[in-house]
Amino acid sequence: xxxxxxxxxxxxEDTGTAVERTRRELPSWERIRQSEWFxxxxxxxxxxxxxWLFARAPVISGVLRGYQDLATLILIWGIFxxxxxxxxxxxxxxxxxxxxxxGGAAYAAxxxxxxxxxxxxxxxxxxxxxxxxxxxxxxxxxxxxxxxYFAILTLAFGQMAYYMALSPMAWIxxxxxxxxxxxxxxxxxxxxxxxxVPGISWLIGTWKYVLVGGxxxxxxxxxxxxxxxxxxxxxxxxxxxxxxxxxVGLNVWRYKLMAFIISGAFAGIAGSLYTIYSAYVxxxxxxxxxxxxxxxxAVLGGVGSLFGPILGAGIYLYVENIVSGxxxxxxxxxxxxxxxxxxxxxxxxxxxxxxxxxxxxGLVFVAVVVLFPRGIWGLLEDLGGxxxxxxxxx
Amino acid sequence: MSLxxxxxxxxxxxxQQGAIYVLVAIxxxxxxxxxxxxxxxxxxxxxxxxxxxxxITLEITLTDGKLADWGYTTLGLGWGFLPALLIVPxxxxxxxxxxxxxxxxxxxxxxDTDQILLTFGLAIVxxxxxxxxxxxxxxxxxxxxxxxxQVGLPIVGTFPEWRLYIIGITAAVVVLVYGLIEYTDFxxxxxxxxxxxxxxxxxxxxxxxxxxMVFGVGxxxxxxxxxxxxxxxxxxxxxxxxxxxxxxxxxxxxxVGSISGAVLGGILIGETLAIxxxxxxQWSQVGIYVLAAVVLLARPQGLLGAEEVTP
Numbered sequence: 001x002x003x004x005x006x007x008x009x010x011x012x013e014d015t016g017t018a019v020e021r022t023r024r025e026l027p028s029w030e031r032i033r034q035s036e037w038f039x040x041x042x043x044x045x046x047x048x049x050x051x052w053l054f055a056r057a058p059v060i061s062g063v064l065r066g067y068q069d070l071a072t073l074i075l076i077w078g079i080f081x082x083x084x085x086x087x088x089x090x091x092x093x094x095x096x097x098x099x100x101x102x103g104g105a106a107y108a109a110x111x112x113x114x115x116x117x118x119x120x121x122x123x124x125x126x127x128x129x130x131x132x133x134x135x136x137x138x139x140x141x142x143x144x145x146x147x148x149y150f151a152i153l154t155l156a157f158g159q160m161a162y163y164m165a166l167s168p169m170a171w172i173x174x175x176x177x178x179x180x181x182x183x184x185x186x187x188x189x190x191x192x193x194x195x196x197v198p199g200i201s202w203l204i205g206t207w208k209y210v211l212v213g214g215x216x217x218x219x220x221x222x223x224x225x226x227x228x229x230x231x232x233x234x235x236x237x238x239x240x241x242x243x244x245x246x247x248v249g250l251n252v253w254r255y256k257l258m259a260f261i262i263s264g265a266f267a268g269i270a271g272s273l274y275t276i277y278s279a280y281v282x283x284x285x286x287x288x289x290x291x292x293x294x295x296x297x298a299v300l301g302g303v304g305s306l307f308g309p310i311l312g313a314g315i316y317l318y319v320e321n322i323v324s325g326x327x328x329x330x331x332x333x334x335x336x337x338x339x340x341x342x343x344x345x346x347x348x349x350x351x352x353x354x355x356x357x358x359x360x361x362g363l364v365f366v367a368v369v370v371l372f373p374r375g376i377w378g379l380l381e382d383l384g385g386x387x388x389x390x391x392x393x394x
Numbered sequence: 395m396s397l398x399x400x401x402x403x404x405x406x407x408x409x410q411q412g413a414i415y416v417l418v419a420i421x422x423x424x425x426x427x428x429x430x431x432x433x434x435x436x437x438x439x440x441x442x443x444x445x446x447x448x449x450i451t452l453e454i455t456l457t458d459g460k461l462a463d464w465g466y467t468t469l470g471l472g473w474g475f476l477p478a479l480l481i482v483p484x485x486x487x488x489x490x491x492x493x494x495x496x497x498x499x500x501x502x503x504x505x506d507t508d509q510i511l512l513t514f515g516l517a518i519v520x521x522x523x524x525x526x527x528x529x530x531x532x533x534x535x536x537x538x539x540x541x542x543x544q545v546g547l548p549i550v551g552t553f554p555e556w557r558l559y560i561i562g563i564t565a566a567v568v569v570l571v572y573g574l575i576e577y578t579d580f581x582x583x584x585x586x587x588x589x590x591x592x593x594x595x596x597x598x599x600x601x602x603x604x605x606x607m608v609f610g611v612g613x614x615x616x617x618x619x620x621x622x623x624x625x626x627x628x629x630x631x632x633x634x635x636x637x638x639x640x641x642x643x644x645x646x647x648x649x650v651g652s653i654s655g656a657v658l659g660g661i662l663i664g665e666t667l668a669i670x671x672x673x674x675x676q677w678s679q680v681g682i683y684v685l686a687a688v689v690l691l692a693r694p695q696g697l698l699g700a701e702e703v704t705p
Contacts, residue, residue, distance in 0.1 A: 141687055141690060152432075153690070168680060356526065369511045
């Protein structure tokens, strides 16, 4: 199974109309879509427009009810989920211990900011380095068993990290209270993270978002480059059949460990950004529910695609932060506070809706696992393909 | 207290701690070993067992959650502990049968990761349903009146009677399951199926029914653990997942599919916890994970696990 549509350089029929021939000479849409600059460019554009669409655009944001900080948070978790997907979606290894890298990086970043330097870039580097190092150690132990045991072991060692932070290391992590002494300096020594960007603050908001968004674009570029390199091809080969990959002469164990370290580093980037975002590290960032959340995000959005997990992170956080606040589920466009008020009296579908959000998300997750293994992104791709076929295209 | 008495007390406490993990882990282990199915929802079965036991045993007053909103403020039956110990396993056994038929069976041919994701999702759903029905708060599961006192033991002096009962009940259940697997025709088929399912099918034995039974028995064991372990911890919707992680460690340490391995692993984990609590309480939880790491580095297949034929 290959993810990209097969390229057909030698199309058999060469007898077409003049229009068709010229169309073939132009770079095809597929090829443009695959090109690195296109992916990075579109991502940059999307990241730049996202908070505006989400929080400040005229009608859309009224419907979405989003806010700037949620946009930032979605990007941070998006990086986390993307890194997780490099492991699950491309190498086929399911880790339940990524909280160790997210939380470890968050604490490392916090401690680094308090003890060494408060420069945001250095904080991110420190957190990421710590996460990559711990991923190396945990991966080395956990990868001794494959498949299901790997999931169990990563879960176990993730919990070990939690208990380490809870009591033996409480002198530095702050135990149950979390780490409160985060110091944040100016970006490049010039830009204050909390200040709006002059001139375009209506579009992207504060410098904090510029930092997070910039890192997110960078992460997408790196992940894209990895996945389209021969190295990334090996990951996919391992996912499809690791025995066969072994026979071909690849050192599967080493590639798996590397995939684990890379994905741990992505989790580390996200964790450090989270420290910068909230200026506080809660102990719960180590708890295994954090690992569970990133699993849900990645699978919900769709594993095995670059953007699926980011979509999943967006959906999860949106439901957690916005939908869970909805106490009464009403039919759209009914009730006094809607944008298009058709009926003044709201039509109530469900009372106390917010309390059920976790259950509903759980049910949707189960449904996705059973019915759409490629997640919501895969579903959208299939829909797009079907539409294109309807429209007569390829 | 003398050093000897203290040591024996700690060891007994460890045995009792381990007993709960053994009960949960045996179910996990035989399901994993026989059906090759990873059940992350096994903690949910424990959860069901605990709440069912709570409702059967005590006349409990619900103050929170949907059930209270709907007017069921007293739901407990007040039948006492022994009926719970008999009814709950049957109940959870049936839940296990349903789970095998409708959840596990369609997923036997799907990849491991899909099984884990499915059962993980299911565990969340069960946990949330309980949270919605009973509220998020903790209930106190009182130990049965006939076992709430202290008992005099030779070296130790006095020891909580209930803890001895836990060890006793666990030992009885383990012997029962061991006998079932080792000395009956059913157990013979199950063990053969664990070794080579294809060959057993070729011999003309349909494995679907033994598989169903294995899942049911494993679930029932989790139910027993829920009732027996209920009085040890406060009962809340998160208890299932809290029991699941150490139980998985027990399975990994002991070796998959081996009942004696699960017992050995459970005792090791329980004793490690108890001893660490006695000498370095801060490190107690970390200790069991270090133990698991050491065992894995030395013997990846678990202490009593067989060397895997196919990786």
